[in-house]
Amino acid sequence: MTTPVNVTVTGAAGQIGYALLFRIASGALLGPDVPVKLRLLEIPQAVKAAEGTAMELDDCAFPLLKGIDIFDTPEAGFDGANIGLLVGARPRTKGMERSDLLAANGGIFGPQGKAINDKAADDIRVLVVGNPANTNAYIAAASAPDVPAERFTAMMRLDHNRAISQLATKLDADVTDIKKMTVWGNHSADQHPDVSFAEVAGKPALDLVDESWIADYFVPTVAKRGAAIIEARGASSAASAANAAIDHVYDWINGTPEGDWVTPGIPSDGSYGVPEGLVFGFPAVAEGGEWKIVQGLELSETTKAGIQRNVDALVAERDEIKAMGIL
Numbered sequence: 001m002t003t004p005v006n007v008t009v010t011g012a013a014g015q016i017g018y019a020l021l022f023r024i025a026s027g028a029l030l031g032p033d034v035p036v037k038l039r040l041l042e043i044p045q046a047v048k049a050a051e052g053t054a055m056e057l058d059d060c061a062f063p064l065l066k067g068i069d070i071f072d073t074p075e076a077g078f079d080g081a082n083i084g085l086l087v088g089a090r091p092r093t094k095g096m097e098r099s100d101l102l103a104a105n106g107g108i109f110g111p112q113g114k115a116i117n118d119k120a121a122d123d124i125r126v127l128v129v130g131n132p133a134n135t136n137a138y139i140a141a142a143s144a145p146d147v148p149a150e151r152f153t154a155m156m157r158l159d160h161n162r163a164i165s166q167l168a169t170k171l172d173a174d175v176t177d178i179k180k181m182t183v184w185g186n187h188s189a190d191q192h193p194d195v196s197f198a199e200v201a202g203k204p205a206l207d208l209v210d211e212s213w214i215a216d217y218f219v220p221t222v223a224k225r226g227a228a229i230i231e232a233r234g235a236s237s238a239a240s241a242a243n244a245a246i247d248h249v250y251d252w253i254n255g256t257p258e259g260d261w262v263t264p265g266i267p268s269d270g271s272y273g274v275p276e277g278l279v280f281g282f283p284a285v286a287e288g289g290e291w292k293i294v295q296g297l298e299l300s301e302t303t304k305a306g307i308q309r310n311v312d313a314l315v316a317e318r319d320e321i322k323a324m325g326i327l
């Protein structure tokens, strides 16, 4: 039998964890022939709830699920991990400044990065979902000097999927007709959703929608969708976030379809003027388990400005965590 892949999920007892674990166990993360072992990492107070979720996973009798273990230290949770889904994070609570949020998450993603460095399998691939996802991924990567930085990624796929859905709705098109969508930058309201290169059933999207719709509806709707979901549900997105995490990892491992690209948050190699190392949403294809940034795109002034806005925001976060001595 194929050796099971060890998948560590942090924040396993949270709402994204609950939407994610059953899909991983069903084979959606890696494919219908790949057995998995789940390693659930939680804080001690939430271990009991994680045990409840594990009982439910058992009760599904998933053919591909070959084991579930629950841990409350990163060293144990990431021991032998092939895939790490870093979902658990410190949410912003009332009265908390942005710097407090960065400091609290630095205290989570620094030690988790170190544990990945020391304990994970050589082929470890990490997706950070917990916010602020791009900077948390940066902190984890910087805390794992022995792991290639490009193995640390942040989730921009939810923004990418939201952008596809908005364009499809506007044009009454099928989502599968939309290719080459891009969301540059940070998973925050600063992000720059970009239809410049998108195609709809083979036609340039820019020939089908006008500039005012893009600027006044599309960009703010996609960028503020997370807040709109919170407003409507009274809780942040969970199933759509879990779905995007599945899409990101599935494509990373199995490759992106020919003639299309997706948006992962990946450490910059300096492409498009983004400072090296910043974890940034880029148009990218996956081949042989590696993300490759799509090169040679001719950027409009609007796209260049959107990229710069995100660079400035992420550089500010990076400088802030360095000033706080987190790295």
Ligand SMILES: NC(=O)c1ccc[n+]([C@@H]2O[C@H](COP(=O)([O-])OP(=O)(O)OC[C@H]3O[C@@H](n4cnc5c(N)ncnc54)[C@H](O)[C@@H]3O)[C@@H](O)[C@H]2O)c1
Pocket: 010, 011, 012, 013, 014, 015, 016, 017, 041, 042, 043, 046, 087, 088, 089, 090, 091, 108, 128, 129, 130, 131, 132, 133, 155, 156, 158, 159, 187, 236, 237, 238, 241
């Ligand atoms: N990148 C994205 O697109 C995206 C989308 C939606 C949500 N998010 C973020 O994902 C994160 C999780 O969301 P949720 O709705 O599941 O939150 P949640 O509060 O329901 O669950 C978070 C879980 O993480 C656990 N946790 C906290 N610190 C931990 C640690 N050090 N180690 C292990 N587990 C820890 C908590 O005990 C809790 O069970 C949040 O930061 C949220 O903002 C990101």
Ligand SMILES: O=C(O)C[C@H](O)C(=O)O
Pocket: 131, 158, 225, 226, 227, 229, 236, 237
């Ligand atoms: O958790 C949030 O603040 C929102 C989330 O990142 C989302 O985009 O849905």
